[in-house]
Amino acid sequence: xxxLRRLVVDVLKPHSPPLDEFAGHLGEVESVAAxxxxxxxxxxxxxxxxxxxxxxxLDADTIEAAVEEFGGTVHSIDQVACGEYVAEDRRxxxxx
Amino acid sequence: xxxLRRLVVDVLKPHSPPLDEFAGHLGEVESVAAxxxxxxxxxxxxxxxxxxxxxxxLDADTIEAAVEEFGGTVHSIDQVACGEYVAEDRRxxxxx
Amino acid sequence: xxxLRRLVVDVLKPHSPPLDEFAGHLGEVESVAAxxxxxxxxxxxxxxxxxxxxxxxLDADTIEAAVEEFGGTVHSIDQVACGEYVAEDRRxxxxx
Amino acid sequence: xxxLRRLVVDVLKPHSPPLDEFAGHLGEVESVAAxxxxxxxxxxxxxxxxxxxxxxxLDADTIEAAVEEFGGTVHSIDQVACGEYVAEDRRxxxxx
Amino acid sequence: xxxLRRLVVDVLKPHSPPLDEFAGHLGEVESVAAxxxxxxxxxxxxxxxxxxxxxxxLDADTIEAAVEEFGGTVHSIDQVACGEYVAEDRRxxxxx
Amino acid sequence: xxxLRRLVVDVLKPHSPPLDEFAGHLGEVESVAAxxxxxxxxxxxxxxxxxxxxxxxLDADTIEAAVEEFGGTVHSIDQVACGEYVAEDRRxxxxx
Amino acid sequence: xxxLRRLVVDVLKPHSPPLDEFAGHLGEVESVAAxxxxxxxxxxxxxxxxxxxxxxxLDADTIEAAVEEFGGTVHSIDQVACGEYVAEDRRxxxxx
Numbered sequence: 001x002x003x004l005r006r007l008v009v010d011v012l013k014p015h016s017p018p019l020d021e022f023a024g025h026l027g028e029v030e031s032v033a034a035x036x037x038x039x040x041x042x043x044x045x046x047x048x049x050x051x052x053x054x055x056x057x058l059d060a061d062t063i064e065a066a067v068e069e070f071g072g073t074v075h076s077i078d079q080v081a082c083g084e085y086v087a088e089d090r091r092x093x094x095x096x
Numbered sequence: 097x098x099x100l101r102r103l104v105v106d107v108l109k110p111h112s113p114p115l116d117e118f119a120g121h122l123g124e125v126e127s128v129a130a131x132x133x134x135x136x137x138x139x140x141x142x143x144x145x146x147x148x149x150x151x152x153x154l155d156a157d158t159i160e161a162a163v164e165e166f167g168g169t170v171h172s173i174d175q176v177a178c179g180e181y182v183a184e185d186r187r188x189x190x191x192x
Numbered sequence: 193x194x195x196l197r198r199l200v201v202d203v204l205k206p207h208s209p210p211l212d213e214f215a216g217h218l219g220e221v222e223s224v225a226a227x228x229x230x231x232x233x234x235x236x237x238x239x240x241x242x243x244x245x246x247x248x249x250l251d252a253d254t255i256e257a258a259v260e261e262f263g264g265t266v267h268s269i270d271q272v273a274c275g276e277y278v279a280e281d282r283r284x285x286x287x288x
Numbered sequence: 289x290x291x292l293r294r295l296v297v298d299v300l301k302p303h304s305p306p307l308d309e310f311a312g313h314l315g316e317v318e319s320v321a322a323x324x325x326x327x328x329x330x331x332x333x334x335x336x337x338x339x340x341x342x343x344x345x346l347d348a349d350t351i352e353a354a355v356e357e358f359g360g361t362v363h364s365i366d367q368v369a370c371g372e373y374v375a376e377d378r379r380x381x382x383x384x
Numbered sequence: 385x386x387x388l389r390r391l392v393v394d395v396l397k398p399h400s401p402p403l404d405e406f407a408g409h410l411g412e413v414e415s416v417a418a419x420x421x422x423x424x425x426x427x428x429x430x431x432x433x434x435x436x437x438x439x440x441x442l443d444a445d446t447i448e449a450a451v452e453e454f455g456g457t458v459h460s461i462d463q464v465a466c467g468e469y470v471a472e473d474r475r476x477x478x479x480x
Numbered sequence: 481x482x483x484l485r486r487l488v489v490d491v492l493k494p495h496s497p498p499l500d501e502f503a504g505h506l507g508e509v510e511s512v513a514a515x516x517x518x519x520x521x522x523x524x525x526x527x528x529x530x531x532x533x534x535x536x537x538l539d540a541d542t543i544e545a546a547v548e549e550f551g552g553t554v555h556s557i558d559q560v561a562c563g564e565y566v567a568e569d570r571r572x573x574x575x576x
Numbered sequence: 577x578x579x580l581r582r583l584v585v586d587v588l589k590p591h592s593p594p595l596d597e598f599a600g601h602l603g604e605v606e607s608v609a610a611x612x613x614x615x616x617x618x619x620x621x622x623x624x625x626x627x628x629x630x631x632x633x634l635d636a637d638t639i640e641a642a643v644e645e646f647g648g649t650v651h652s653i654d655q656v657a658c659g660e661y662v663a664e665d666r667r668x669x670x671x672x
Contacts, residue, residue, distance in 0.1 A: 001117065001120030001121060001123065001124060002119075002121075002123020002128070002131065007116060008665075018653060019653040019656050020580055020634075020653060020658075021577065023580075024578050026578075027578020027579075027658035028577060032578070032659060033660045033661070034657065034658070034659035034660055034662065035657070035663065036582075036655065036656070036657040036658075036663045037655065038654065038665050039653065052664075052665045052666075053663070054659075054663040060116040076138060077114060077135065079135065080115050080116045080119045080132070080133050081131070081132040081133075082116075082119045082120050082122070082123035082130070083128060083129055083130035083150075086130065087129075087131065087148050088148075088666075089104075089132050089134050089148045090148070097217060098216050098218075098219020098224070098227065100212055102228075172234060173212060173231065174230070174231045175229065176212045176215045176216075176228070177228040178215045178218070178226070178227050178228075179246075180225045180226055181225070182228065183227065183246040185200075185228050185242060185244045193315065193316060194312050194314075194315020194320070195315075196308055196311075196312060199308060252308040268327060268330060269306060269308060269327065270326065270327045271325065272312075272325050273311075273322065273323070273324040273325075274311045274323050274324075275320060275322035276322055279294075279321075279322035279340050279341070280324065281296075281338060282340075289405065289408030289411065290407075290408050290409075290412050290416070290419065291411075348404040348405075364426060365402060365403040365404060366422065367420065368404045368407045369419070370404075370408050370410070370411035370418070370419050371417055371419055371438075372418055373417070373418050374418065374420065375390075375417075375418035375419065375420045375436050375438040376436075377420050377436045378472075385505060385507065386504050386505075386506075386507020386508050387507075388503075388504060390516075391500060444501075460519060460522060461498060461499040461519065462518065463516065463518045464500045464516070464517050465503075465514065465515070466500075466503045466506070466507035466514070467507045467512060467534075468513045468514055469513070469514050470514065470516065471486075471513075471515065471516045471532050471533070472532075473518045473530060473532045481600030481603065482600050482601075484596055484600060538596075556618060557596060558614065558615045559612065559613065559614045560595050560596045560599045560613050561599075561611070562599045562602070562610070562612075563608060564610055565610050567582075567612045567629070567630040568612065569584075
């Protein structure tokens with residue numbers, strides 16, 4: 001398969017571990033060069049976060065396993081970019 | 097025909113294979129240099145994704161066949177760019 | 193006349209040929225360096241697309257003839273840029 | 289007077305000549321380096337277009353005469369920029 | 385006083401002289417390197433324009449006098465920038 | 481304390497001195513390299529302005545004293561940036 | 577854990593110390609290269625501020641302790657970025 005260069009996932013996680021530790025652990029996964037986690041929403045039990053992974057050849061299964069290892073669940077895969085570089089999806093004149 | 101350099105398609109796909117595998121396979125199609133798939137909407141059965149392909153001379157038929165091979169259907173072709181380079185469509189002062 | 197460097201037209205076209213072939217043929221017109229076609233709207237019969245042509249000295253008549261040759265009709269000319277370079281139309285503080 | 293480097297005018301023009309010819313002629317006016325015409329609105333009789341002229345020292349009177357020569361009328365001057373370079377008007381934190 | 389590098393004023397002016405001449409004269413004021421005038425609104429009597437002046441050390445009084453000399457009145461000073469360079473006011477995450 | 485590199489304050493000031501003189505004086509405060517004042521709102525008595533100060537090591541107390549010296553009052557401190565450089569606050573995918 | 581390069585937190589703080597001193601102290605925390613604090617909202621008792629920290633390997637616990645030392649409380653961690661560089665979270669075509 002063409003190398004996975006960006007993976008954006010919507011994740012539900014408990015409040016613990018805190019987001020900085022959660023992302024710190026995900027950043028240690030072998031294929032991950034950089035990871036950014038943004039809090040979308042939170043309630044008493046869980047946090048809904050969007051996580052952007054970047055790397056030369058991301059291993060989605062290992063990443064998903066790591067998310068689960070630290071108590072999270074991948075709710076959906078929101079974006080993936082594969083190949084020689086990351087092709088940006090652009091808003092066309094039709095998009096609002 | 098002038099070489100196809102960007103192809104943006106609206107695709108309906110089943111939940112399996114997951115988006116990262118789906119795009120990984122599409123990224124292996126001969127003429128594809130980079131492919132980005134963005135989840136637009138999903139329900140219990142299907143995912144609606146927008147897929148942006150870039151390359152020097154994309155082969156649209158082979159790409160469409162690969163989408164179908166992995167269970168997807170091209171709902172519409174949203175944008176194409178052909179020629180020596182990609183001419184960006186710009187919002188004019190008339191567009192919202 | 194000053195050379196035409198960008199031509200943006202609003203076109204109605206039938207579903208066939210598909211957008212990639214339609215733009216591929218338009219990209220072969222002598223004066224066209226690059227062409228981008230964006231789907232604005234579609235219904236059962238026709239597709240409304242916005243097409244951006246760029247080149248050093250575009251020949252609008254030949255382009256319009258090619259659009260018609262492949263089943264389309266130019267609904268309106270939305271933007272043209274002529275001269276030594278393309279002067280971008282900018283939103284002033286008055287525009288929304 | 290300080291040299292006029294950008295002139296943006298709101299013009300009403302008949303459907304003929306078409307926008308590409310209209311702008312092509314305006315682009316031949318002596319002081320004009322580049323001209324971009326964007327269709328704002330049209331009805332059965334006329335087209336409302338916004339035209340951006342750029343040059344080192346634009347001659348507004350000659351430009352206005354050329355607009356009229358090809359059937360158009362300048363409805364308003366929307367922006368002018370004079371001096372050593374074009375100072376961009378910027379949205380301040382107060383503007384929407 | 386620290387040198388004034390950008391001055392943005394809200395001006396009411398009669399229809400005559402036209403905006404290009406009005407700005408052309410303002411561009412001749414000693415300290416002005418560039419001036420951009422944008423039409424905000426107009427009615428039968430007057431035009432409301434926003435004028436952006438840029439220079440190394442703008443003389444606000446002389447500029448205001450020149451505005452009045454050519455029939456305009458400064459309604460408000462909307463932005464000023466002084467010092468070694470122009471510090472851009474940025475929308476913070478709080479601004480809409 | 482880490483050096484203060486940007487200070488954005490919300491200020492109420494009387495109509496006199498005018499904004500260009502007001503900012504000109506603030507630009508003379510020792511630690512200020514650049515100052516931009518933007519009019520947010522005005523009524524018969526006062527002007528509400530947002531002032532952005534930039535420098536290598538701004539002295540907030542001296543700046544606040546200068547604002548008061550020329551008749552203004554600091555209504556709130558809206559943003560500060562300290563350290564080796566200015567870290568821009570970015571809208572995350574959660575912000576509107 | 578992968579090095580923490582950006583930390584964005586939502587903080588409630590009393591009016592004293594003022595925001596410039598508060599951020600100045602946070603900027604002195606060992607791992608912090610730059611810190612920007614933006615006022616989101618304020619009422620009689622407290623200020624709600626968003627604070628962006630950047631550095632090569634931020635120490636979140638020490639930072640949180642410093643926030644508390646100067647009277648603030650971390651309400652939520654809004655964004656973290658870890659790894660070799662900061663991967664920007666991008667609005668996809670799905671986001672408003």
